[in-house]
Amino acid sequence: MMNLSRLIRRNLWFYRKPYLSVMFGVMTTTAVLTGALIVGDSVRFSLQKIAHDRLGGIRYAVPPGERFFRQELARGISGITKQAVAPAVQCGAMAINSSRNLRINQVVVTGIDQRFCDFWDHPFRNPGEEEAIISRNVAEKLGLKKGDDLLLRIQKQGGAPPDAPFAMDKKASVSLRVRVTAIAGDEGMGRFSLKSNQAAPYNIFVSLAQMSLALGLPGFANMILTGGDDTPATGPANPDGALRHCWQPEDAGIHFTRLPSLPDEAIPHERAGGTRMEVTTSRIFFDDNTAEALQSVVPGCEPVLTWMVNSISCGNHATPYSFVTGVSDSFLGRKIQPREIIVNNWLAKDLALHPGDSVGLRYFLMGPMRSLREDSTRFVVGAIVPDRNSLADRGLMPAFPGMSDAGNCRDWETGAPIDLKKIRDKDEQYWKEYRGTPKAFIRLETGQRIWNNRFGRFTAFRFVAVESQIKQIRNKVMSELSPVQSGLTFRDVFREGRRAAGNGSDFGQLFLSLSFFIILSALLLTVLLFSLSAMSRLGEAGILSAAGFRRRTIILVMIAEALVVAIAGAVPGAGFGILFNRLLILGLNTLWIDAVGTSMVVMHVEPVSLVIGALVGIVLSVSAMAVVLRSGLRNPLSELVKGKTSGTGPAVSKRFQHLSAAAGIVFPAISVIMVTVLLVTRQTMNVPLYLLAGAMALAGGLFLANFVLSRTVMTKAHLIPRFRGLVIRNMAQNRRQTMAVLTLLALGTFSVIITGANRKTYHGAGPDRSSGTGGFLFWAETLLPIRYDLNSSPGIKAYSLGDEALLKPLHYVHLTRRDGDDASCLNLNQVSQPALLGVPQHYFDRVGAFSFTSLHPTANHEHPWKSLEKELAPGVIPGFADQTVITWGLGRKNGDTLFYRAESGKTLKIRLVGGLENSIFQGNILVSDSLLRLFYPSAGGSQVMLIEVPSASGDTIARRLEVLFRDEGMMVTSAAARLEAFDAVENTYLSVFMMLGALGMIIGTIGFGILILRSIRRRKQEFALYRALGFTKNYIFRLIVAEHVLMLIAAMLLGMVSALAGILPSLVTPGAVVPWLFMSGLILLMTVNGMLWIFIPAGAALKNALMPGLRGE
C-alpha cells in the first residue's frame, strides 16, 4: 500500500546517492559544532583537574606573606576545627644545579612537614634536613635526578619591612644546599600552588624546620593550609574563627616584655606596685590598628617614637648618630613644648648645653627605594636630665636589625649611610655603657611630624600593670585586634580554584566563534548539495500536485526527507566531532600551546555536548534545506510540472533593487565614517569596531554586487552580445548562485586576511614611546628586591654599576610589585585580584609613555597618567590596566572597582579609570607607586624595572645585567619580546582561526567547485546551443572560466578591501609589523586553489557530449 512514509522511504532510497553527499555536508557541520563544544568541555575539565592537582586535599589557606606567625598556631586551629592543618613557609628562590651550570631564577621553595605531605592522595615522605622534593619541571629544567645536589638561594622574609628606616639591608637571601630525594609529578604535590593558574610553578619542597631556621625564624611559618570537605566551613569548623580564637601576640609580631624594676622613688605614686611592661613589634614601627588597640585597652599606656638622628648640634659642636625619643607629657611627668628638647647630661656636657640653648637635629627621612633626604629641625633645650634616670633606658631604642646587637658603633649595619669618621671614642664609650639609650626627648607629636613615615607613628608602648592583669591585658589586646589586620586570613582556595576554572575562558564558545566560517561553509555546502538534488526534483512537486497532493503535503514530504538525511548525517557527525576534537586538543597541546599555556588539556566529552552538537547540526541543516525548498517551490505547481523553476526569469523587484542599492551605498559609507572617527580619535585598539566597519564594508559590497547583478538582468536593448557582456549576463542570470559564491569566497578571504594581518609582531617597536613597550628596551625582573634606585649614587655604588661603561647610559624605571594572580591572557582562569604594579606616573606622563584605549570620564584626559596620583576617596585609589585585561581577564569596564585587602587589613578599593593599549604590563593593575607603598608599607625595593637605552645594543647589555645582578636573580627580557609573548596567545587564537578558516575555505572552494559543476550541468543546453551556433569549445571554455574567475576575483577583492578596515589597528599600531609576505602567500594560495576549482570542472564538462542537452530531455 502506498502511503506517505512509503513514498518518503522510496524517495530516500532512490535518491540515496545525492542524499549521501548531503549527509556528508550535515556531518561536517555537526562534527565542527560538536568538536568545538567538546573543546570547551575538555578545557574546563582540564582546568578543574589542574585545580585539584595543585591543591590536593587543601581547602582553606592563609597565603604566604611577609608576616610570620608561630607554627604552633596550626596545631591550635586543628584542635578547634578538627581538620588537618599544616603550617608551611614559602619564599621565592633561585635554584642552581652547579654541576651542570643550570639555574632557574624564580622557583617557589616551600618548607613543609608531614602534615603537608598528607594532603595528597599518594603522600611523599616529609623531606628531612638537607633534603628536597622537587617538581618534575624543575627536574627537567635543571637536569636533576634523585640523589643530585641542589643549591637554593632563598629570599629572606619576615621581621622588619625591608624599606623601614634603618633596617639592615644585608643578607637579603639565605642559602640552602639540599639533596633531591624525590621528584613530584602533577598528581603528587608537584603542581602545588594557591594561585589560579594553569601554568605549573617550579616547586621545591624542603624541611619546614630547616627552612624556618635558615630564615632566622625557627618555629615560625608564613602559610597555613587546612583540609576539609566541599561544603563551606561554618561554626567551630571555620578556620578564621579558630584562628581568631587561638592567635597570640607573637602571631601579630607583638612582644610584651617585662622591664627591670625601677627604684621605688623613681616610680610615680599611681603606678607603684606594678610591673613595668614594654610592647614592641618585630616590624619596628607599630601599625595604626595595633597602636589603637593598645592605647584603648591598656590604661596609662605611653607611646614612644625613637629615631636615629645624624647629629645633634649646637654652634660648632655636634654629637653624631644619637637616638632621640618622642614622648608624651605624662611619660616625662612634665609638660613639654612643641619645640622643646630635654637632653641628658652626657649630651649637655658634650655640647656644653644649658637650658634655653638652641640645638639642631639633623636626621634622615627615607623615601621609596631607600632614597634618603636629610632634614633638620631646631629645638630649645628645656631641661637637662641625668644619664641614668627612671625614664631613659636602652630599651627605648627599637631593635633595628644590624644595630641593636652590634658590639660597637663601627659595626653598625643600617639602611642609612654612616660616616664612621664622625664617630668619636666617647661615642663608642656611650654605646658600650648605655647602648641606644636616647640622649634627648622631644614632644611625641613633634617627633611624629618631623619623622613622618609610612610604616608607623610609634616604636614602643610602655605601661605599668599589676602582674595578675598582664595576661588579661595581652588577651584583651588580641581580642581588640583582628588576625586580618596582620594579613592572617583564610581564603577558600578550593572554591576560588573551582570558580576560577569554571569561569575561565570559555573555549567552547571561543572555538565555536573560531569555527564560524567553517560551520558556515559546511552549511552552505549542505545547501548546495541539497539544492543540486532538490532542484532537479522540483518537477516531481508538480506531478504530486497533479496527483492530488496539497502544497503543504508536498513540502512535508520533502522536509521529512531532509530531516531523515539531517539525522543520518548528524548522528555520525557528532561522533566525528570527537575525532575533530582530538585533532583540536592535539593542536592545543602542541602547535597552539601558547593559547592555553599548558600541555595538560585532556579530552573530556560531556554527552550533553554531543546531543547539543547533533541537535544544532540537524536544526541548522534542516532550516537551510527548508530555505532551498521554499525558494524552489515558490512558483505555481502548474509551472513546476513543466519543469520551470523561475517564472519570468531572474528579474528582481524594483524594491529589492532599491534596497540593495541603498544598503550598498549606506553600509560602506558608515564603514568609512566609523574608520575615520576611530582613527581621528586614536582608538586604534578598538578592534571590534574596526571589524564591524570591515563587516559593514563587506556587507555593503555584497549588496552592491547584488544590485549590479539584478540591474544587469533588467537592462535591455543590447545588440550583439560581447564576450564580457555574456559573462556578466550569465553571472546575473544565476544571481543567487553568484551571490552565494561571492559571499562564501569574500567572507573566507575577509576572515583569512583579518586573522593573518592581525597577527602581531613588534620587532623594532622598542624606541616608540606610544607603543606597547613604552619606548623601553628591557623589562627586568628580580627575585630579590633591588633596594636602591639604580640611577642614584647609592644604587650605582651598591651594585658597582659605576665601573661598567656599557651600562652607564642606561636609565632604570623602578616599579613596585604586589603579588597577585596573573590576569594576562596567559592565564585561562578568571581571576579577581590581579598583581598590583606601582608605577611612576609622573615620569610616564613626562615622557609620554604608552597609549590608552579608553579613559573614564573622571580621568585626566590631557595627562592620563596623572589620573593615578591621588586617592579618590579614603581607601579608594585609581588604577589602570590593559584594556584586554579589563575586558577579558577581569570581565570589567572602566569605573568598576576591584577589592583588595591592604596591609592594614582594611579594604583597598581600586577603581579602574583607564585601559591601556596592549602593553608589557598585561596581567597587572597599575597604580601610583607612592599610593601602593602607602597601603602596602612592607613592599620594599623593586622587583620589576623598565630599562631605557639611548642606543640599543641589545643582548650584550641584557646579558651583562643578568651577570651583574646574578645574586638578585635578575632576568632581562626585551620589552618587544615580552609584548610578543602576550600577543602569542592572541596570535595563536588567530592561527587557530586562520587554520579553521582555511579549512572553511577548502570546504568553501569544494562548494565553489560543486556550484560550477552544477551550473555546467544545468547549462548543458546553453553550451550545446553555443556549439550549434558555431562557438568553439575553447570559446565556451573561456566563457565558463571567465564567469567564475570574475566571481573569484570580485569576491577576493571585496574580501580584501573590506578586510583593510579590520586590519587598520595592525597597520596603525606603532611598531606592529603586518606580515605582508605571509599574507601575499596566503592570497596567492587561495587564488590558485580557487582557479583549480574553476579550471578542472570547466575542462571536464566540455569533454562530455553536449548535444543531448539540446533535446531538452
Next chain:
Amino acid sequence: MLAELKNITKYYGEKGAGNFSLILDEVSMAVGEHESIAITGPSGSGKSTLLNILGTLDHPSSGEVILNETGVNLFDENGLAAIRSRFIGFVFQQHCLLPQLTLLENILLPLVPVRDKGKREEAVIRARRLIERVGLANHSNRLPGMLSVGECQRAAVVRALVNQPRLLLADEPTGSLDAANAANLGQLLRELNREENLALVVVTHSPEIASLMQKRYRLAAGKLQPTDA
C-alpha cells in the same frame, strides 16, 4: 549539391557486443540549393542523429559528409564551428533561447564568434528585418521568460537565419507547440526557405509539416527511404 551524406553509418557500442546499436545504416542523401526536405520516422529511429551529422554536431561512424562540395572530415573542431557559424542554421524542438538575454540579443548570439565588422552590421539589419518579418518587432527587448513558447520558437528561427546560412536544419521545430502554432511555424519555415534562398531540412513527426516540403524521406531501421506523401 549544397550538402551530401554518403554511406553514413552510425552505431553505438562495439560490433558484436551486447551493447551494439546500429542507428544509421549506409544512409545517403543529397540536399540541393534552395531545396526543402522533410525527414520523418518513428521515435528513436535516428532522425536527430542524422540531422546532427549533417550539421556537423555529431560524427558518423563511417561515411562522408560533404558540405558545399568539401568533405567535413578535413576540418578540426574549430573549423567545424566556423562552418556551422557561416553555413548552417539550427532550429531545435525547444527554442533554447538564453533566459538572460533579450530576444534581440538571443537572435544576435550567433554573431558573437563573427569578427567581420561589416558582416556583423549587415546581420543586425537582417535580424531587425527578420524580427519584423516573423511578427516579433514589439518584443525584441523582452526577455524570453516574458514571451509565449510559439513566439520564442519563431525567435529561434530568426536566430538560425541571422548569419545568412545556406542550410537550415530544424529538429522537431514544432514538437513543443500546439497545432495552430505548429502550422504557423511550418509555414514560416517554408516561406523563409523560399524568401531567403536557403535549403531546409526538417526532422518532424508531423505529416502536415512534412507535406509542406518539396522532398520527404522516412528513416526506419537505419535506412532512409524517399516517400511520396
